[in-house]
Amino acid sequence: MHFLHQQFGALNGWFNGLSPSGQFALFAAIKAFVVFNVMMGMVAYVVLLERRICAFIQDRIGPNRVGPFGLLQPAADGLKAFFKEEMTPAHVRKILFNLAPPIALIPAVLNLAIIPFGSYLGKQQMVIANLNVGILYTFGFVSLGVYSIVLAGYASNSKFPFLGGIRSSAQMISYEISMGMSVIPIFLFVGSLNLNDVIRAQTGTLNWLPGLPNWYALQSPMTFLAFCIFLVASFAETNRTPFDLAEAEQELAGGYNIEYSSIKFAMFFMGEYANILLVSSMMVTLFFGGWTLPWFGLDQPATDLLHGVLHIGIFLAKLLVFVVGFIWIRWMWPRFRYDQLMDLGWRKFIPVALANILVTAVWLWWRTK
Amino acid sequence: MIVKRKPLNLWERLYMPAIIGGFQITLRHFFKKKVTMQYPEEKWVVPTDYRGAPYLVKDQDGNTKCVSCQLCEFVCPPKAIKITPPGDSGLRPDRPNAEKMPLEFEINMLRCIFCGFCQEVCPEEAIFLQKDYSLTGTSREEMIYNKEKLLELGGTHAGIQKWKQKQVEANEQENFPVKS
Numbered sequence: 001m002h003f004l005h006q007q008f009g010a011l012n013g014w015f016n017g018l019s020p021s022g023q024f025a026l027f028a029a030i031k032a033f034v035v036f037n038v039m040m041g042m043v044a045y046v047v048l049l050e051r052r053i054c055a056f057i058q059d060r061i062g063p064n065r066v067g068p069f070g071l072l073q074p075a076a077d078g079l080k081a082f083f084k085e086e087m088t089p090a091h092v093r094k095i096l097f098n099l100a101p102p103i104a105l106i107p108a109v110l111n112l113a114i115i116p117f118g119s120y121l122g123k124q125q126m127v128i129a130n131l132n133v134g135i136l137y138t139f140g141f142v143s144l145g146v147y148s149i150v151l152a153g154y155a156s157n158s159k160f161p162f163l164g165g166i167r168s169s170a171q172m173i174s175y176e177i178s179m180g181m182s183v184i185p186i187f188l189f190v191g192s193l194n195l196n197d198v199i200r201a202q203t204g205t206l207n208w209l210p211g212l213p214n215w216y217a218l219q220s221p222m223t224f225l226a227f228c229i230f231l232v233a234s235f236a237e238t239n240r241t242p243f244d245l246a247e248a249e250q251e252l253a254g255g256y257n258i259e260y261s262s263i264k265f266a267m268f269f270m271g272e273y274a275n276i277l278l279v280s281s282m283m284v285t286l287f288f289g290g291w292t293l294p295w296f297g298l299d300q301p302a303t304d305l306l307h308g309v310l311h312i313g314i315f316l317a318k319l320l321v322f323v324v325g326f327i328w329i330r331w332m333w334p335r336f337r338y339d340q341l342m343d344l345g346w347r348k349f350i351p352v353a354l355a356n357i358l359v360t361a362v363w364l365w366w367r368t369k
Numbered sequence: 370m371i372v373k374r375k376p377l378n379l380w381e382r383l384y385m386p387a388i389i390g391g392f393q394i395t396l397r398h399f400f401k402k403k404v405t406m407q408y409p410e411e412k413w414v415v416p417t418d419y420r421g422a423p424y425l426v427k428d429q430d431g432n433t434k435c436v437s438c439q440l441c442e443f444v445c446p447p448k449a450i451k452i453t454p455p456g457d458s459g460l461r462p463d464r465p466n467a468e469k470m471p472l473e474f475e476i477n478m479l480r481c482i483f484c485g486f487c488q489e490v491c492p493e494e495a496i497f498l499q500k501d502y503s504l505t506g507t508s509r510e511e512m513i514y515n516k517e518k519l520l521e522l523g524g525t526h527a528g529i530q531k532w533k534q535k536q537v538e539a540n541e542q543e544n545f546p547v548k549s
Contacts, residue, residue, distance in 0.1 A: 057395045061405045332391040 002270065031128045043273040044074035050327045057331045065171055081266035089156075089259050096155035101264040104148035104271030106142040110279045114138060115281045116292050118312035126291075126312060127196065134195040138282065139180050143238065145171040148271060149239070149246055149256045156259040166253030168246030171236055171341060175243075178349035179233035182226045183236050185360035186216055186286055189223065199290035203299035213294040217287040222360045223248040227287040229349050229356075234279035236345070238272060241330040245338060280322035282317065291315040413502075420485050420498040423476060424523030425516065432464035432527060434495035435447065437471040441487035441496055449480035450487060467493075474516040478504050497526065 018026065031228030048063070048070065055062025064070040088097065114134045146169055153165015162327055186194055190201045204214045215221040236243040247255035255269045284290060291311040292299035302308040336344070380386065406413065415421065428434050442450045454472035462470040487496050501522070506512040516520070 031547045053399075056399045056403075059398055059401055059404055061403050061407075329393065333387065 007248075012282040018150070024332060028128060029126070030112070035117070035128060035142075035290070036109060039109065039112060039274065039289070040270070041273055042277055043270050044078065046273045046276065046327075047077065047269065047322055048073050049323070050330070053324070054331045055094040057328075067221075073116045073272075076281070078266070081263050081283035084262035090156075091157045091281060092259060093155040093157060093328070096151045097259075098264075100148045100152035100155060101260065101267035102148075103144065103151065104268050105274060107144040108271060111138050111141045111278050112281070114195060115278075115285060115291055116199060117315045118308060120303075121308040121312075125303050126197075126303050126308070130194070130196060132192075132194050135183065135193050139176070142278075143176055144170050145237070145275065146176075146270075152256040152260070156256070158259060160252045160254070161256045161258050164203065164248075164252050164257075167338065168239060168256065171243065171245060171345075172239075174342065174345040175233045175236035178229055178345060178353050179237060181350065181353035181357060182229035184357045185222050185226045185288060186311050188215070188364055190218075190359070195285050195290075198286060199292060202289040203292055203294065205294045213289055213292075214289060215289045222356055222363070223287070225352065225356050230283065230286070231345075233349065234283065235326070235329070236341070238279055238326075240272075240276065240326055242333045242336045243341060244330075244335060245341065248335060276323060276326050277319065280326065281315075282320055284318040288318055339344075372417060380469060382485060384459045387462065415476075415500045419500055419502075422482050422483070422501040422504055423480065423481065423485075423487055423496050423498050424501075424514075425474060425496055425519040426494075426523040426526035429525065430464065433462070433470045434526075435471055435474060435519065436462070436467050436493050436494050436495070437469050437474075438492065440490045440492065444486045444490045446486065447480045447482050449477045449482075451475045454463065471516060474519060476514050476519060478506075478514055479509060479516070494526070497523065 015023065015026075051073075052070070054061040062070065063073045065145055066072040066076045088094065113128040114137055115129050116125075116127040116130075120126060149168045149172070151162045153163075153168070157164065186198065190198050192198070198216075202213070202215050202219075206212045206214050206218060208256070209218075212218060217227045218224065226267050235241075239246045247257065249255075252258075257265055260268065289299070291314050298310065298314065302311055371517055412445070425435055437454045439452050439454065442452045451473075452471050452475075455469050455472045458472055460470065460472055462468065483498060485498050488498050499522075504512070
């Protein structure tokens with residue numbers, strides 16, 4: 001005990017000796033490490049969750065053999081993916097072929113840096129990078145996500161991956177536009193691009209219906225519409241049903257990832273689920289108040305450790321609701337036809353999102369006048 | 370015939386019936402009783418006349434019923450049965466009313482097609498298709514079941530006591546005239 005105390009004292013002394021920028025770097029590294037590991041763990045368990053939920057919807061039981069309730073299944077899946085023989089077909093373009101799987105994963109991971117997943121633990125703000133241009137950073141990296149699928153489709157040098165790549169490049173670029181435009185009304189309301197400011201603007205309860213939280217999804221018709229467009233666009237961006245045309249098993253035999261095996265194939269999967277977690281946390285932050293709850297004073301930044309942990313728990317709970325929603329929708333709906341998808345994106349969402357920006361701007365101007 | 374297609378109204382174009390109907394159906398199935406059987410722990414109960422693996426049976430006194438007539442060996446379509454008769458080995462049958470018993474009796478379970486001809490043809494009612502359906506082994510040799518193993522798996526067939534009845538009848542012949 002005395003020894004531990006001594007060691008802790010030494011550590012504390014060393015820490016106080018660091019410069020402020022050194023301390024910042026240390027904490028940023030710790031947060032990044034923890035967030036990355038928590039996210040990869042969540043990715044693994046979201047895959048299991050998906051398999052169990054889809055099994056239940058289809059009157060089956062699902063994977064329950066590895067560990068209690070199948071809880072060790074992700075470990076078995078991971079081991080299998082790592083130790084499978086890796087095949088690189090002779091006809092692929094090797095450099096791009098090897099580049100595509102990591103590109104699927106990296107943008108989603110980098111984007112987590114700006115998500116505020118809690119208020120404060122001690123003196124540390126629970127966000128890796130509190131950027132003032134938060135949302136621009138997000139959209140910048142989200143748009144990189146399309147490259148993994150396009151490159152995989154192109155580099156595989158065979159017809160089905162190529163078709164998948166073409167489909168998804170058009171799809172993701174189209175829906176990125178409506179996704180980007182759908183959130184502009186939110187930032188018109190907030191007056192800042194910082195995600196912490198967005199959360200601060202959603203504290204308290206509704207003006208028009210006290211008792212309900214003051215979240216942007218409920219606050220006004222404009223923000224509700226923005227949420228609807230963002231929700232649908234995020235399904236398209238993550239290539240999930242009903243917009244999973246890039247990997248339509250029935251038509252394309254799996255799409256862009258057919259030529260991949262072992263861990264490279266698994267990386268596309270991890271990328272897909274990491275993207276689900278990312279857009280879910282974006283929706284929680286932008287439209288559902290992030291780590292706040294309007295009751296019991298939980299919408300104010302935490303001053304003690306208990307509330308700090310509680311805020312992280314609230315964020316994760318909201319995140320889980322969205323993740324389950326994503327999974328559920330996949331086993332509920334058939335896929336859109338390609339022309340329906342394009343029609344929805346270009347002829348419905350983009351005009352509606354543009355009109356929404358205009359209406360919001362006019363309303364805000366009229367209100368302040 | 371031209372099928373009139375009603376134009377969708379706004380509610381339908383917002384996919385609302387699809388959302389509500391989808392949730393209804395998936396929720397109903399989510400909470401429904403599952404039909405999956407946990408196979409290795411929980412096994413299928415086979416019907417009484419199920420044709421599983423053929424095993425040799427013992428009679429009520431625990432003796433080998435097979436008399437090494439080799440009819441099953443001849444009738445076996447995939448030639449899965451191989452019987453070695455006692456020949457000059459001096460092996461005596463272990464029960465009365467039998468001239469001989471097989472020195473060795475092998476069934477190759479990899480060849481067996483579970484047709485039941487052996488059971489049908491056996492004059493001694495010594496071989497029966499029983500209820501085992503999931504035979505496994507780690508080598509081909511392991512899947513050739515010998516006499517000892519077949520008898521052990523087959524067990525005693527207490528219900529059919531063919532020679533005991535014959536013995537009773539023979540004894541009654543001794544005490545002629547039969548009292549009625």
